[in-house]
Amino acid sequence: xxxxxxRVATFHYILxxxxxxxxxxxxxxHPLSYFHGGxxxxxxxxKALEGRSAGESLTVDVPPAEAYGERIEGLVQDVPREAFQGxxxxxxxxxFQANGGQGPVxxxxxxxxxxxxxxxxxxxxxxxxxxxxxxxxxxxEATDEEKQTGRVAA
Numbered sequence: 107x108x109x110x111x112x113r114v115a116t117f118h119y120i121l122x123x124x125x126x127x128x129x130x131x132x133x134x135x136h137p138l139s140y141f142h143g144g145x146x147x148x149x150x151x152x153k154a155l156e157g158r159s160a161g162e163s164l165t166v167d168v169p170p171a172e173a174y175g176e177r178i179e180g181l182v183q184d185v186p187r188e189a190f191q192g193x194x195x196x197x198x199x200x201x202f203q204a205n206g207g208q209g210p211v212x213x214x215x216x217x218x219x220x221x222x223x224x225x226x227x228x229x230x231x232x233x234x235x236x237x238x239x240x241x242x243x244x245x246x247e248a249t250d251e252e253k254q255t256g257r258v259a260a
Contacts, residue, residue: 107245109155111143112253116244117155122237129231137243144256148173151238160245166238173236174229181227182216189223196223 109115116139121130132138140146142155150172154164170176190196200215206227217224251259 107159107247109142109158109242109245112248113142114139114244114246114248114252114258115142115155115158115242118241118243120239122239123234124237129236139244139258141248141252141256141258146257148236150236151240154238155240155242158242158245160242163239163241166240168236168238170233170235173234174232177228177233182224183227184222184224187219187221187223 107113116137118132118134118137119130120128120132122128138147140152142152145152148168150168151166153172154166154168158164187196190202196215196218198215198217202213202215202225204211204213204225204227211227212229213225213227214230215223216226249259
């Protein structure tokens with residue numbers, strides 16, 4: 107059976123950056139399952155998996171436009187330290203949920219000064235080409251519930 111819309115695909119993956127550094131991987135005993143066509147994985151990877159079958163392995167290079175987008179420097183901002191009331195220690199790398207113009211946004215602290223905290227609203231992988239090594243382990247028809255929700259049932 108091939109990966110196609112309204113099917114559930116299961117695969118193992120290793121995600122690396124341009125330098126070959128491993129950014130993420132599926133646990134050996136727990137491959138990733140997703141509902142194909144539901145927008146549940148990045149578009150470039152979903153497109154590359156279309157038409158593939160269980161047992162296949164492939165390498166996929168996904169450019170930023172088909173992953174987490176290009177970096178937008180306007181999403182890097184300095185905010186007053188007072189915006190972090192109730193938080194005693196603020197360090198680079200910490201992430202917080204902020205209220206943006208279009209709803210909640212996850213921001214990452216990139217620098218901390220005495221009065222200002224620099225935050226970045228870009229996804230940590232924005233602007234990066236992502237390299238996936240994928241091994242497809244299963245493809246099946248989605249259940250009626252999965253088709254209604256567009257997600258794999260727990």
